[in-house]
Amino acid sequence: MLRRSSSTSSPSVVPLDQLAPGSWAEVVRVQGPLRWRRRLYALGFRPGTRVYVEQRAPLGDPIQYWVQDTWLALRRQTARQIWVRPVAPRRTPPENGTPLSEEV
Amino acid sequence: MMAHGHVRPSPGCPRCRRGHAPWKTARPEAVATVALVGSPNVGKTTLFNALTGQHQHTGNWPGKTVTYHAGFVEGVEDLLLVDLPGLYTLDAWSPEERVTQEQLALYPFEGVVHVVDAAHLARDLYLLAEVLETGLPVLVALNMWDVARREGVDIDVDQMAALLGVPVIPTVARTEEGVQALKAALRRWLAGTRSPGRPPRYPQRVQEAVERMQTLLAPWLAEWPLVRQRWLALKLLEGQLHLLDALFPPEQARGLRARVAALREEYRRRWREDPALVVADARYGWAEGLWRAVATVRRERRFHLTRAIDQVVTHRWLGIPLFFLVMFLVFHLVINLTDPFIAWVEDVFQGPIRHGLLWGLHQLGAPLWLRSLVVDGVLAGVGSMMTFLPGLTLLYLFLAWLEDSGYMARVAFVMDRVMQAVGLHGKAVLPLILGLGCNVPAIYATRTLDRWRDRLVTALVIPFISCSARLPVYLVFGMAFFGPSTVWVVWGLYLMGFLIALLSAAGLQRFLGAEGEAGPFLLELPPYHWPNRRVIGRQVRQQVREFVVRAGTVIVAISVFLWVLMNLPWGVEDPRQSWFGRVSTWLAPALEPLGFGRWEAAGALMSGMVAKEVVVSTMGQIYLGELASTPTRLGPPSAEDWRQDLQVLGPGLWTTLMEAGRNLVGWRPAVFTAAALEADARLAVALREHFTPAGALAFVVFALLYVPCMATLAALYQEFGLRWAALAMGYQVSVAWVSAWVVHQVARVLWG
Numbered sequence: 001m002l003r004r005s006s007s008t009s010s011p012s013v014v015p016l017d018q019l020a021p022g023s024w025a026e027v028v029r030v031q032g033p034l035r036w037r038r039r040l041y042a043l044g045f046r047p048g049t050r051v052y053v054e055q056r057a058p059l060g061d062p063i064q065y066w067v068q069d070t071w072l073a074l075r076r077q078t079a080r081q082i083w084v085r086p087v088a089p090r091r092t093p094p095e096n097g098t099p100l101s102e103e104v
Numbered sequence: 105m106m107a108h109g110h111v112r113p114s115p116g117c118p119r120c121r122r123g124h125a126p127w128k129t130a131r132p133e134a135v136a137t138v139a140l141v142g143s144p145n146v147g148k149t150t151l152f153n154a155l156t157g158q159h160q161h162t163g164n165w166p167g168k169t170v171t172y173h174a175g176f177v178e179g180v181e182d183l184l185l186v187d188l189p190g191l192y193t194l195d196a197w198s199p200e201e202r203v204t205q206e207q208l209a210l211y212p213f214e215g216v217v218h219v220v221d222a223a224h225l226a227r228d229l230y231l232l233a234e235v236l237e238t239g240l241p242v243l244v245a246l247n248m249w250d251v252a253r254r255e256g257v258d259i260d261v262d263q264m265a266a267l268l269g270v271p272v273i274p275t276v277a278r279t280e281e282g283v284q285a286l287k288a289a290l291r292r293w294l295a296g297t298r299s300p301g302r303p304p305r306y307p308q309r310v311q312e313a314v315e316r317m318q319t320l321l322a323p324w325l326a327e328w329p330l331v332r333q334r335w336l337a338l339k340l341l342e343g344q345l346h347l348l349d350a351l352f353p354p355e356q357a358r359g360l361r362a363r364v365a366a367l368r369e370e371y372r373r374r375w376r377e378d379p380a381l382v383v384a385d386a387r388y389g390w391a392e393g394l395w396r397a398v399a400t401v402r403r404e405r406r407f408h409l410t411r412a413i414d415q416v417v418t419h420r421w422l423g424i425p426l427f428f429l430v431m432f433l434v435f436h437l438v439i440n441l442t443d444p445f446i447a448w449v450e451d452v453f454q455g456p457i458r459h460g461l462l463w464g465l466h467q468l469g470a471p472l473w474l475r476s477l478v479v480d481g482v483l484a485g486v487g488s489m490m491t492f493l494p495g496l497t498l499l500y501l502f503l504a505w506l507e508d509s510g511y512m513a514r515v516a517f518v519m520d521r522v523m524q525a526v527g528l529h530g531k532a533v534l535p536l537i538l539g540l541g542c543n544v545p546a547i548y549a550t551r552t553l554d555r556w557r558d559r560l561v562t563a564l565v566i567p568f569i570s571c572s573a574r575l576p577v578y579l580v581f582g583m584a585f586f587g588p589s590t591v592w593v594v595w596g597l598y599l600m601g602f603l604i605a606l607l608s609a610a611g612l613q614r615f616l617g618a619e620g621e622a623g624p625f626l627l628e629l630p631p632y633h634w635p636n637r638r639v640i641g642r643q644v645r646q647q648v649r650e651f652v653v654r655a656g657t658v659i660v661a662i663s664v665f666l667w668v669l670m671n672l673p674w675g676v677e678d679p680r681q682s683w684f685g686r687v688s689t690w691l692a693p694a695l696e697p698l699g700f701g702r703w704e705a706a707g708a709l710m711s712g713m714v715a716k717e718v719v720v721s722t723m724g725q726i727y728l729g730e731l732a733s734t735p736t737r738l739g740p741p742s743a744e745d746w747r748q749d750l751q752v753l754g755p756g757l758w759t760t761l762m763e764a765g766r767n768l769v770g771w772r773p774a775v776f777t778a779a780a781l782e783a784d785a786r787l788a789v790a791l792r793e794h795f796t797p798a799g800a801l802a803f804v805v806f807a808l809l810y811v812p813c814m815a816t817l818a819a820l821y822q823e824f825g826l827r828w829a830a831l832a833m834g835y836q837v838s839v840a841w842v843s844a845w846v847v848h849q850v851a852r853v854l855w856g
């Protein structure tokens with residue numbers, strides 16, 4: 001659940017807002033002032049945790065994520081501060097209504 | 105009775121920064137004070153209500169409670185429970201979090217009830233780690249137990265209690281399941297069996313730094329118990345330096361701040377890391393270990409329904425139209441269902457109640473002026489407030505339902521982009537749209553915004569949104585001057601209102617900018633649930649009561665004030681000679697540059713503060729001389745009057761109900777019901793005599809933008825205090841004046 005990983009440097013690290021809906025990623029680092037970072041950490045955006053990109057809002061912003069068992073929407077401007085490494089889902093993204101989880 | 109009954113820096117109220125703990129001074133008889141803490145939206149307030157029998161506001165929306173409530177636990181009389189705002193972590197990130205953190209630091213609570221969301225336990229464990237660190241005795245309420253069960257999250261309660269070293273009690277605050285067990289645990293607690301629990305451990309280097317910090321602080325905290333000293337040392341090492349300001353007098357805080365900062369800096373240089381992040385890491389590690397040890401998740405059907413609903417509600421193409429459809433339905437229902445009742449309530453106040461009062465006053469031999477004051481001043485105010493009630497109640501009901509179900513969060517998600525453009529939060533959309541119906545509930549609807557600042561800005565611009573009461577003014581003037589082009593004038597006015605509201609919002613945000621804690625935009629989309637009848641009932645009852653008491657007072661006061669102006673000097677015949685006329689005459693020159701500098705116009709606008717549609721009736725009274733203050737009206741009611749009253753109360757009510765029923769099924773373009781108002785031909789002629797077309801246009805623009813009505817002012821006052829209400833009024837009048845002036849100038853040039 002609260003999985004963490006050690007390696008952080010990889011060429012494919014991108015800001016979270018770049019990911020297409022339907023993809024999984026692992027958080028590598030969070031930028032911004034300490035207060036921001038701790039806030040985002042607390043909600044699950046911290047190195048090592050996995051994030052699923054659910055969808056963009058109809059007008060493109062904000063974007064809805066699934067992290068640490070909750071749905072959370074971030075504005076692009078905030079999501080840009082979160083650097084992630086795309087990961088291949090262990091399982092194809094969930095069908096509508098099936099459990100949403102990268103483990104199992 | 106408590107070991108640390110009196111800490112040195114006296115406990116303080118973080119709002120006023122004075123040295124007192126408000127709930128304690130209010131309730132000196134309390135034996136023990138216990139704080140209720142937890143993340144936003146975990147059900148703290150619901151649990152608080154269940155434990156104390158109070159009716160505080162709850163909603164399926166994080167950040168509902170922004171200040172604290174205190175109450176005695178039913179059945180555990182000497183235990184005072186304090187409901188604090190929700191917070192994700194114990195850093196003071198937002199003002200609400202500050203309240204909680206500083207209260208925990210300042211006030212010697214005898215214990216903490218930490219409410220966690222059992223269905224999202226993993227997320228709440230970090231905060232639990234921090235709460236355990238405070239060294240206060242902790243009791244964990246595993247709330248939302250029903251949701252956890254439903255979603256296949258199994259938690260080994262005994263194991264958890266054993267690992268934490270504190271009692272853990274599953275609860276369902278909504279149905280009050282487990283509340284008795286919680287009370288029993290609180291009682292055992294009071295009897296003296298309280299343990300502080302086992303917080304996480306940090307790496308050696310952090311431990312050492314904490315100890316050094318503690319040594320540094322020791323001389324100032326001599327009377328604090330050691331665990332509390334240690335906690336403060338830890339928080340300061342984490343960089344929560346504002347705690348110093350809360351705890352110490354300014355010069356002392358300044359001195360300490362430098363030394364604390366130096367210690368922190370030293371650590372950072374030596375270990376090349378921020379202690380705050382190391383500590384956070386240790387907590388996450390601890391949380392993860394705990395989660396592994398106590399929870400198993402059978403992920404069946406998890407969020408099945410929520411996701412399915414969201415697929416439609418936040419759909420790319422459907423999301424926005426659906427929102428407008430929902431809004432339209434709410435309007436349709438609120439306006440059409442309550443429209444007949446408004447007329448009926450008016451009839452009841454003008455009929456039976458008025459007559460009853462007059463009869464009573466007559467029996468008492470009250471003088472005429474007193475009778476007039478009672479029925480035309482006080483009763484008129486109460487009556488005008490009561491006409492708001494049916495609509496408001498229904499609207500509150502719908503809003504509470506939408507809010508508790510979780511839909512409001514989706515509205516914010518879908519519409520956020522639009523609001524972002526003017527610096528507002530996505531959740532501001534709803535109040536703005538509601539303003540089209542009536543500004544009063546719209547202002548109350550800003551309560552769903554998390555940040556005070558966003559609420560304020562939204563509420564300040566709502567009065568520019570053209571509410572349905574302004575339509576009659578546009579129509580009467582439109583019909584008199586612009587004939588068929590009235591439609592365009594009306595549309596133009598609505599558009600103008602919206603534009604000015606949005607521009608004002610952007611401007612205000614910039615103007616107030618300094619404070620701008622523009623943190624990350626976060627919006628939690630909680631799982632949907634079927635709203636609970638009791639929760640909604642409670643909320644609606646409370647909101648209605650608040651409106652009646654607080655807004656009602658202001659409305660009655662203004663109404664009496666206007667009565668005084670209109671009726672003094674006593675016995676005045678010509679309205680122009682009354683104080684009202686004199687004030688209007690005195691104000692009129694200020695309106696001269698706008699093209700309608702006449703006392704009649706000023707007077708109509710002034711009385712329009714009661715409610716905008718009154719502008720029209722006042723003009724009728726003044727221009728057509730219908731100001732009928734015949735003294736017979738104040739005499740004892742006749743038999744005929746009583747007969748009519750019976751008619752109102754019996755068959756009248758029946759027809760009203762029938763009509764509401766018909767409106768519910770039948771179709772009527774809701775917002776334009778006021779259009780049914782027949783433009784009075786005689787009034788049109790009189791208006792054409794007294795206004796130029798350019799002046800008329802300027803007049804309606806002014807009517808659109810100046811103070812909406814006394815109920816709106818009352819709402820602003822209730823929500824934001826006198827200062828902001830007064831400022832809002834000044835701002836509105838200025839904007840109205842400038843806009844009307846511009847329109848007048850342009851129109852004059854265009855029309856020659």
Ligand SMILES: Nc1nc2c(ncn2[C@@H]2O[C@H](COP(=O)(O)OP(=O)(O)OP(=O)(O)O)[C@@H](O)[C@H]2O)c(=O)[nH]1
Pocket residue numbers: 142143144145146147148149150151161162163164165166167168169170189190191247248249250251275276277278279508633636639
């Ligand atoms: N299913 C379920 N719902 C609950 C339970 N407790 C509370 N709720 C609902 O959760 C929502 C949030 O409750 P609140 O009491 O307002 O939450 P809070 O923790 O005070 O929230 P903030 O004041 O924002 O920190 C409401 O819709 C409640 O009806 C519970 O045990 N089970």
Ligand SMILES: [Mg+2]
Pocket residue numbers: 148149150161162168169189190
């Ligand atoms: Mg609350």
